[in-house]
Amino acid sequence: MFELVGFVGATGAVGRIMLEMLQTRKFPAKKFRFLASARSAGKTIRFNGVDYIVEELTPESFRGCDLVIASTPDETARDFLPYAVQAGATVIDESGYWRMKPDVALVIPEVNPQAALDAQGIIASPNCSATPVVMALKPLHDAARVKRVVVTTFQAVSGAGLAGTVDLHEGTRAALANTPYKYECFSHPIAFNAIPQIGGFKDNGYTSEELKIVHETRKILGDDSLQISATCVRIPVANGHSVSVTVETERPVSPEEARALFTSAPGLVVIDDTATGQYPMPLDVTGKDEVFIGRIRKDLSHPNGLCFWAVLDNLRKGAATNAVQIAELIAKHRFGWQA
């Protein structure tokens, strides 16, 4: 088992879910050290029946750690995680900062586990909207080579942090009462609205979130020839990201074949019964660890096209679950540990 796990960002929304998972699934580690910014240092965290005092994150914090799990803003990951690597720790990072660096492994355990095992430095966990796209594409790509992908996302406010959730709930209350509300997290009202911008705009007219889907999908699937475009939209949903995906494969994949491929792929659950109106929806996936797929059908616009709809809990498989699964994968490989 691991000697000492350094855990950075335990007080955030994703950090809390990770801790709960590490406890429940009895993650094999002797000791934990909880680290956070000066603002959260000194707080108490109860974990495995023990009270821990959160320590302030410094360059020396990682001494003695053989595993570091971090869920922090990009800047914190940029500034501090290299010290964790220097200290000799295996580092799993939830932030967006390191994902696309050439020496960094970007891993979804069901898709490219070997990249985590081969990693010398940081192992990054992907963007919450890239994850359902990649996991659904993987079996299609293996079976029929995916050539082109068009993605449109329906993203929940929880992806924007706790402030996003406050904005949705308080903004919606105010809208229903017809009273004013000043949004803190979103630059436009999110209550009863759709905002076609997540992240900042780049020169090519795409947002950073859209480009994450493009670049991270290629990196995780290990195929830079894959043509992919994305439109990311924030909608008034508390939790659970949905994606509408159109795929073009080298040879036609029928909906029946796709359904079979998805059904046998690890981490995917097919909910797809038009006769009874069954398909995945954000309200139903909260608290679940898989990616749910439905609305599987032929793309009417291309002979080799396929359309589907996928939904995941963005805080869990889109973030916490994936990071914990990477840690477990390494524990399995290194210590022969079994969940």
Next chain:
Amino acid sequence: MFELVGFVGATGAVGRIMLEMLQTRKFPAKKFRFLASARSAGKTIRFNGVDYIVEELTPESFRGCDLVIASTPDETARDFLPYAVQAGATVIDESGYWRMKPDVALVIPEVNPQAALDAQGIIASPNCSATPVVMALKPLHDAARVKRVVVTTFQAVSGAGLAGTVDLHEGTRAALANTPYKYECFSHPIAFNAIPQIGGFKDNGYTSEELKIVHETRKILGDDSLQISATCVRIPVANGHSVSVTVETERPVSPEEARALFTSAPGLVVIDDTATGQYPMPLDVTGKDEVFIGRIRKDLSHPNGLCFWAVLDNLRKGAATNAVQIAELIAKHRFGWQA
């Protein structure tokens, strides 16, 4: 001017907007007759300062009408509008029933006005989600021939009628208060959720709403070779439909060219400034009569591809405004009338 306008469905959400527009824009008609189902017959409607008693719709209701405007459920349109045609009236229908019949004109005045002027029988107004797609495609199709289109919609509850609005507001109130609410209009909770089904499912796995976009777009643009696919999703927005569109044209159309084409197209308004975070959103379009376009950019997945986002007030340009504009087009043509 018209001698007698028969107006069916004046008490519905779309009917009310049409009446308000006919008044404000001083529609050229000597007399009006208001018709509705037995349930609404006997109600009083104030129009142009006069109180009208709503009469029960019967096969004889259209006697003497030279124009009939109808906003009713499909079944009512199916059962009664042939009598209006028999009575010699020009018939403008908001319902979905007649749109795809070979002898029926399906018209967006900015796109195919001549079809309305040539029509012998019913003139249908298109589906509220097809309208923004068609209006945006038209200038692209004229300039560079559109070959393939992939559409994903974000649809407001007002498109499901007044019961949809009640479900959204009451369901949201209940969700915020953590109390139960029984949805009347939607088969799944719409509060803080996304439902990837609008209309019933067909054998090919598509919903009726998705196939309306496919078939109506082809019919209005007059091009059956156009390859098009759609995914329609209901989201917790009160009013205003948004569409994420990816288009492939015969030759590449740059975002700059597309912006110029959209800007000079009638009925389209471009709101597209990434530097200041300007793009159309449903909350901003309510009460407006145009289709608003933004997020215009190169499709990263295809050399001849273009992506954009369009939003419209589905009750106005998606329904009422378009029908009134058809009536005005005919008034212009027949009587030289000017608004």
